[in-house]
Amino acid sequence: MTQILAATEKDGKEPPLQKKSKVEDLMKKWGIPLAAVVGLLLFFMPTPAGLTIEAQKAIAIFTASLILWITTPIPIYLTSIMAILLLPLTGAVKDQEIAFGTLGFDVIWLMVAAFILTSAMMKSNLGRRFALWMVTSFGQTPKRTLLVLIIINFVLAFFVPSTTARATLMVPICLILLEVYKAMPGKSNLGKVMMLQGVQADAIATSGVMTATSGNIIAVGFINEQAGGHIGYMDWLLASMPTAIITMVLTFFIGLKLFSFKGESNFQDAMGMLKDELKKLGSFSLNEKKALVIFVCTVILWATGDYQKDWFGFAISTEQTAVLAALFCLLPRIGVLTWKEANIKWELMIFAAGAYAVGNALDKSKGAEWIIKNVVSFLGLEHMNHVLVYVVVVFLSMYSHLIFTSKTVRVTILIPAFIALAKSLGMDPVPLALAAAMTMTYTITLPPHSKVNTIYFGTGYFSVLDQVKYAIVTCFIGASVISLSIFTWFKILGL
Template identity: 45%
Template sequence: MLKGGSRKMQKDKTKGKEGNLTKIIGVTAAIVLFALVYVLVPVSESGLKPEGKAALAVFLGAFALWVSEPFPTYVVAFVTMIALILTNAWDQKSVLGVFGYDVIWLMVCAFILNSAMQVTKLGKRIALAIVTRFGQTAKGAILAMIVVNFVISFLIPSTTARAALMLPIAITLANIYNAIPGESNFGKLLMLANMQSNEISTSGILTATSANIMAVNFIKEATGAQIYYSTWLIAAMPISIVTIIIGYFVGLKLFPPEIEKVSSEALANMEKEMKDLGPMDANEKKALIIFLITLFLWCTDRWHMAMFHRLINPTLAAMIGATLCLLPGIGVIKKWGDVKIPWDLMLFSCGAYAVGMALDKTGAAPFIINSILSRVSLVNVTFFKIYAIVMFIALFSHIIFTSKIVRITILAPTVIAFAKELAPVLNADPTKLVIALMLPVAFTICWCITLPPQSKPNLIYYSSGFYKVRDQLLHGLIIDGIGYLMFLVAGLTWFKIVGIGI
């Protein structure tokens, strides 16, 4: 007994030393990266400006801290925001004003809606239905949620709205499996799979996000060519489906669920719990009606002007739903203490979003993209070589952006102008070349799956607390790498077959 205890103490001591070493390396890397960029990178009026250089330095330092986690995430958030202000990367009012951004309020409202599901047991009813019918194994439960994400991508034209809708169900499902945030591989993979299937399914559907529609409009304005819904679906959806299936198996290898199969006894207990819930009570019906109202507002945004004479965006729709949940006499949440909001992760979101926005606002992000493309040599060039370079930039450029809209606004004019310049060199039709380069670039806009601040759905799922930044980074980079290979193969084969390649 003493020997076993001694071994455990020795193991804990070794683990503690390794943890301290990781922290030291992380802090050192953050300082070195910040200093190298802040001191050595040159600035110019026509290129990278001082505030852009400072934003890039802070971003790289923050990146090192996110991955190594020497401090809690909320501490890193404060460090990041202070650094942005002191280096003049972004002014104090703008940095602190991030707390008022719609993504932060959307997260607050999503957790109020989640609390309503928990209080009324509506979330438990839905999660139990999924488990007893499709999720008798951990793998089956995750697959069921992936399929649901793909289906609702056709119905709800917003990645943010879909994440806010699915998060409460995912959290309840994790609770049914007794998944502990930060410890459970099942909970980790469940949230990562939801996040990735949300984003990647969007890339296969023209109307699943406004960024896709913007990309098509850029092509039409530049060439006069109309890209149809069916063209987009046929070209992009096979890549989305194959990649997410591969990603599912990669996730199982990286984070094997600690529960492989629900035992017959556990399943019987769940079925009994489902039966014991009985018919829906008044509060559950209220909660369901509130969710349906919110869902209706999310699904019908393209008709809001005709119906309400104004657009109700996903954040405002979520706020309406959250308010209905809290409203005395109508709502289902009787006291504020029943609302569970992870404020530590909300603070992380503010800090991460602030540094990402600073990269956008200071011009550092577009400067990096333009600098890379301007260095591509057109001597002895082939279409596939250019295609491979442009797709790599398009797919991985999401690391320095926090908005799909901003990213497509920067990438589209740059790639279109580059394609028109390239057309005479390749002796190609300018319109066909723009489509062959720009449309695949548009397919990558939603592949922003490697860091929490890169999109609103990322922040929403990260706020669940089930996985760390480095978990998302590792899984995301692998899936993006697989996606890149898929796009290269498609460029040589599939895109030519469906008529968008050269």
């Protein structure tokens, strides 16, 4: 980021500041009172039937925190600190480890490693070289650059079976590209749309490939065992990939409308400048070669994660691989940077710790499960027309990530529930469960909803509100496309 600032100061220009809208001003002004009122009402209201007092308190703290994270009247890490303190103080959790232990979660270590890898890529100039080559070869304009990044995400989904690993690979590339375009964090719409589309391309591409995340594989296991299906790799690919591509194409253009960057900078002469910058890098330096070896080995370990157990008798997890790569980046003589040169955003670590703390409290207390059961009952799914049931289930499954922050938890709770629902209504459970499973990767609305979100959010290019605005539209489009495919594409495939 210091390189971006230096480049800006050198040119004497900055991207135009974006004025806050009246809605954002009102949200900041009333965020604290709204959070306090809603939180207290939920906390002190009579405990509903089937809900424990601990779950009620967890829901109150979660809701109040959610309001503060969206309206941002105070820094998001302060909200997390308050939530971590309130959970044990109010009795929402009996075990303090649930609240205070989250800073030791594997995702926090993964984020630390991601920042170290990003710093190594920046210092060695390897990321800059790759980004300049990629843009000059395929992305002659910012829009084409955005499209190239999305295509890369979709290609990686076939070879790297980890959403987080792919994000850790893509974020450094995006940062270098934005440095070239002099896009300032928090000010640049190009930066916003690039990072947000990175979040969404990662999630949507994952929905198209069965092996792109363990959640998809678990869902297929439920469908084949409990619903009597015979869904395999190609069945999933043919059913889901077309919906993923259509959704991504539609949301790509919507993102360009939501975060227009037309007047932000002059890109007309950028290509010549970018080619000159690539020439200035000359031949590969020793640090670039070191960084390249570290990154190639990291990608190989990530890509072969599902096969290492059979090959070697043990497996190195995504988190272990990332920390190992960070270690090599920092080792004297072997690595490419020192600890002081690693740009680690500790305020983001605190924010993530608080987000996972309230999410865990909601899960452990069964508060999330209670909410889902009551939503299903309230909607009266058991009395609806079968066509409407399909649509409601898809939308309910799509937006369930607002409550459950884990794809695996959502899959294990919802897919068996939807299979049982279909059987009770005399419906074929396979297409219903498959359609619901295709939505499980759309964890894109808030930073704590997935590790990928927190990694991209840590760049500082978009706010919580930016992510919410774009994600609500994307999730609606995704659910609509999947719903339509049930009655059209699924029938063609014989599902």
